[in-house]
Amino acid sequence: MASEWTTVEPGFSRVPGVDPAVEWALGEGADYFFPSENQQQWVPILVQFKEEISESEFENGKRFIAEGWKVPVRVGRVHTADSADRPVRFTTALVSRAYFQRLVDLWPNKEFQEAYKKYIARIVIGLPLDDDSLPITQSGGQKG
């Protein structure tokens, strides 16, 4: 008789520092994770850097393989006093579900691995918000 248990290869969490909870949240648990059928696209993340870098550098992918990192990352603006150019240890951003798959796809690239390991300590997901609280439309456009 076949076993009830199956061994599964790690997916998103094979990239070091990516929160293992992503496997469940964007996989089998997505039905519980996203707030409604209206919003199945955008996920907030917290990124912890090993070295301080500016939010704009992170957003623009300047310290990474530029083209590789340019999966839509939208760094939030909650400050008025700080410049986006001031180095920080933590930032939050809004990413699409495709972001994590892109990290997995890029991971075999040694240059990417080096840049990633140098700067990124952790990437953690937050609970998604409903559509009307977000600044962007489901297709990624800015709300007017």
Add this chain to the structure above:
Amino acid sequence: MTGTPPTVVIGIIDDGIAFAHERFRIANGSRVKYFWMQDGVYAGPGGNVDYGRELSPAAIQNLFNRYTRNDTLDEDGLYRAAGLIDFHRAGHKAVNWRAAHGTHVMDLAAGYDPAEQRADRPIVCVQLPARTTANTSGADLVTYARDALLYICDRAVNIGQGQWLPVVINFSYGLIGGPHDGTSDLELLMEWLVKERQQPPYRQKVRIVLPAGNSYLSRCHAEIGFPTPAADVVELPWRVLPDDKTPSYVDIWMPRRPSGATVQKRIEVSVVPPGGEESPPLGDTGQGMVQWRPFGPPLCTLQYNVFPWPTERGRFRITLRPTANFDRPLPIAPAGTWIVKIRNAGLPRGEKIHAWVQRDDSLYGYPRRGRQSFFDHPDYKRIDHAGRETDSDGAGGCPVKREGLLNAIATGTSVVVVGGFRRKESTAALYSGGGPAHSRQGPDALTVAEDSVVHGGVLAAGSRSGSVVAMGGTSVATPQITRWIADRLAESRAGDRGDVEDRAKHEELNRPAAPRLPARQRAGGGRIERPPVVKLRRYEGMKTD
């Protein structure tokens, strides 16, 4: 005068904040200077926040002007206009309940009679998304907490008109699962923030005050060691309740490996579902994942991962689907007793493994979704011979412990952590969490969480002006210390952990010998008794000033 010492900004991160309550007002306006509803309707690209809705000082004043008639504020109208109450939108509307956690907490931290004109205590508050609050596991809280903490610190400079005013932030949230060594994401963030703000260009005093948590009796922690090197197995019965509409999790954290040590297997973990087949064992030598799929879709996942930064500690996580679901036709996991088996495969003697069940209860006022699962070990003594619930682990060898159930986001070294005691009896509230954690012994002090065994909770503001409600827990103890710290910062004192602990020790000197203070890992420096904010004598002999 605002913007000049001794102004201290009080930050509140919570849910259900009735910001127009009279306790937060001064003549003609509000002491709440900024209010960010993180799950409010996005107002458009011209605002200062990137999601949700912010109310600026001008917006708040406009609302006050618009909804004040004959010197009376129409609070319901104001909240509807602000978007705080909007029944067109789904989700919990905490402020529409008689008692709201954030309002009660904010009154204890920063509420004053409007006649006192306390313009020197401006308030910046952030209402976390209701979904984040309802999801008591807290696993998805960190992004919003980061934004809230920075928002409060940065708005303080606006209030100070360019001066980095001191800030004390009350964050009355408690979690169970985590590494408990000060290295969870949120803990590292708070450590960084407190230290970063001390440096130029800020030179801003930031204090963050957290509760010790209410989980001391929850049976959600197990400590496992193997006194002999021979292979042993420890079985943890994990009781998962029926009608739990949220996923359940157990985390098993491995001790750090010595640096440079070769990676050898120390333990293996397997899971036995109720009436199901035991999983293949998963070791702690590399990433791995197994899933229980008795009918196709996975109902349970066991995975092992190493957290490479900063500790390289490994963690097993067991994830279960909900045991009930009436909303959508999704598979469910069976309720009952799941067995978590931990086999010794070479764990050095003296090393301990810690397992925590993640928090999964339902908060007051919220629809009941989560039901707290727990370790149901036969050796755990929940009650004494008289049938009373006991808060002692005793000397037995039960792996399920009360110890080690300090709030999982409160094990960092820079934050102030507050437990709870009963004012009348002077005994610790049974539920008040304690250490030890790897990075700290326990809370820094206890303060009043219950007026007495009979008079549960402490009194503070209800959701509308004039109303008073009782709420209990370390959540309501914490803001009383927040208020005290604000006063200390205004006096140019440190208002930090050491200051709180010194105050507690000082008060202990003047207390009678009995009842004795609980151990340091539960009570910190001792009991601090602050006068109640509502001057109502709830029992004979209660001091109100």
